[in-house]
Amino acid sequence: MEAYVQKKSAETLKPPVTSVGVIGWARANLFNGWLNSLLTIVTLYFLWIVVPPLIRWAFIDSVWNTSGAVCRDADGACWSIIATNFRFILFGFFPYDQQWRPLIAILILCALLFYSRNRNHWTKHLLYAWIIGLVVMGLLMRGGLFGLSSVETTQWGGLPLTLLLSVFGLTVAYPLGVILALGRQSKMPTIKWMSIIYIELIRGVPLISLLFMGSFIFPLFLPEGVNFPTILRALVAIIIFTAAYIAEVVRGGLQGMERGQYEAAESIGLNYFLTMRLIILPQALKIVIPPTVQQLISAFKDTSLVVIIALFDLLKTSQTVLSNPEWMGFSREAYIFVAILYFLGCFSMANYSRKLEKELSTEN
């Protein structure tokens, strides 16, 4: 081989025009190769067929604030079913003149959730804010103090119920699941086997059967006169169920940890709890953010199963409206509305998990 010595180092040049800008982008992403071009054209055609009629139905021909009879003559969507029954769908059988109370409770909850998004806000003050918020929310919903009329939990329904079951269900289920996962990894046989039996038993039955058991079988074991509200029993069933699934997800994360991390933590003298709290869990839980959120989203949607034990969650209140002769047949509109609300919930969870993953990333 001939000897080679570089004489002059290469200059920095701009990339060729065809690879930048809109045209460059389209060429690289939409029309690179015949298969991709074909897919692009088919997709565009499909959108052309679907989108304009959808827009016409949903917006142009739709009616927004009429009676059911007018709706039947309209060509487009009958959003009147939502507009007219808005308050019933959102608040169920909560006394009509008191519905500002669940509304404020929801607003407080949303404000707290939104403020908690930022991890810099996770301080002691936020904890106090949550405690105060929870008390105020409970007071608003239940009443009976400070001149607020008392509202039985059987009258709770709609969105507040869905939020209550999901927010509390999930926030209690998550730490419980983590504890179960740690229990399953424990060196102490009793703890280990109790965790395994719990997880496998609960995973082995559908949520519906747990809800049934909670509402019909569980009361049989209670002494006479003692009674828990159905909502609480449903909440406990959801927590018990979700925790088992979270536990398995977290276990996956724990098993992904290197032995060296435990050894390094132990070698500086950290005990078991500190090792878990400071070293292992922060890493393991971070690894399993995507499957955890997956589980939480699924649990959020599963709260709609409480209809089978006669709770009026968001889905059930919409169905109730549809059983009214005036609004019969407008199920598309009603379900789209409910779907949007659920989507907002799920999407913000998914969105937040992505944000969290990005923030916690320690790679460059």
Next chain:
Amino acid sequence: MNEETTKNNDMQPTAEPMIEIIDLHKWFGDFHVLRGIDLTMHRKERIVICGPSGSGKSTLIRCINRLEEHQRGQIIVDGIELTNNLKNIEKIRAEVGMVFQHFNLFPHLTIVDNLALGPIWVRKVPKKEAEEAAMHYLEKVHIAEQAHKYPGQLSGGQQQRVAIARSLCMSPKVMLFDEPTSALDPEMIKEVLDVMIELAREGLTMIVVTHEMGFAKSVAHRVLFMDFGQIVEGNTPVEFFENPQHDRTKLFLSQILH
């Protein structure tokens, strides 16, 4: 030899025992890894352990801070015997620093947090003080400018120096090095060895498992050769390298020094 004699007197081992190991046995399943180890290490002493892989040298030092459990014999560290007593184990681990082959830094914490964690949670040092101490030790290993990065952003050699500083932060009475340079690229070995040599000059008590014979020659008071779970030979570096007695030692040295 000259180097030995010119050293300050308080750099020399004292008569006080730091670690006493008496008839230590360990099995991995049926495999007899450690077969009756007897070793007394004094304060300020520096021991280098070498030997072929699988000879039990890593297992031996991992037993000293109970990352491995021994099945027979006694290990007494700083007057405390290692038993199943968890409190004693934690106490000993806080006094015995450990540097691993694969660094084992905590990837989710910044460098300075990696260092301050032990002092804050184990020694209950106030956060600010712990961080100042952390910076001091980072300077000592010549890496203070990386304090607010994450371990994943550092090179192997830098990570190992951070790992050394993390151990130092606990002001350990003895430090164990488990093949600290074996996982490093050749050009990074020196920067780590240099730091270790500096620490040795300051009189740190250390046991080093390594194949770096140059390091052994320049800092060790004693070099031990292990094979098949036993200490085959132990001597001053000069005697060990120039006048090995046992056949297996001679064979081993001929394989690695040439």
